[in-house]
Amino acid sequence: MWNNAMDRDRFVDFLLQAKRSTYAGQGDEATVTPLVPGSKQLEYRDGDYLYRDIYLGMAYFVGQEVVSYRGHPMWSMSYAGGVTPPWGDPFDPRAIYGFLRLALRHGTEAEPYRGPANFSHESWVYTNAGSGSLYAFWGIEAIARDGAQVYECRYAGGVPR
Numbered sequence: 001m002w003n004n005a006m007d008r009d010r011f012v013d014f015l016l017q018a019k020r021s022t023y024a025g026q027g028d029e030a031t032v033t034p035l036v037p038g039s040k041q042l043e044y045r046d047g048d049y050l051y052r053d054i055y056l057g058m059a060y061f062v063g064q065e066v067v068s069y070r071g072h073p074m075w076s077m078s079y080a081g082g083v084t085p086p087w088g089d090p091f092d093p094r095a096i097y098g099f100l101r102l103a104l105r106h107g108t109e110a111e112p113y114r115g116p117a118n119f120s121h122e123s124w125v126y127t128n129a130g131s132g133s134l135y136a137f138w139g140i141e142a143i144a145r146d147g148a149q150v151y152e153c154r155y156a157g158g159v160p161r
Contacts (some may be wrong), residue, residue, distance in 0.1 A: 018051035081153025
């Protein structure tokens, strides 16, 4: 897929910047007119790369991110999850997703799919356990507040062949 380490590094830099410039940085404020009625669609473009994130739902959501290069899909990730039943009570989903966006802004070059392995702020704790590489990966992220899990998301993706 990538001809050399420099191409791979360029892709990873683009992916991290795209995530930080869309949901992680702006939430739903980054929404463009969606291709799928009733969905949210976030996009980021830089040169020949286009990042598109389409998702449905709020308390529980499903979505897919696709990165295209010169109009050809080259990488994708599907995800599903949300606020842990009983649907955030006593925590406000907006607060949970606000902390999630903060954690996602700390994604790493080693595993740019979601957030870092561990991140905490005040009484919030984000964890991410992933496996694989850019070519094929999967994982699960969770958020706890004051020791109680309030969010969980599973994800998987890689390079379509």
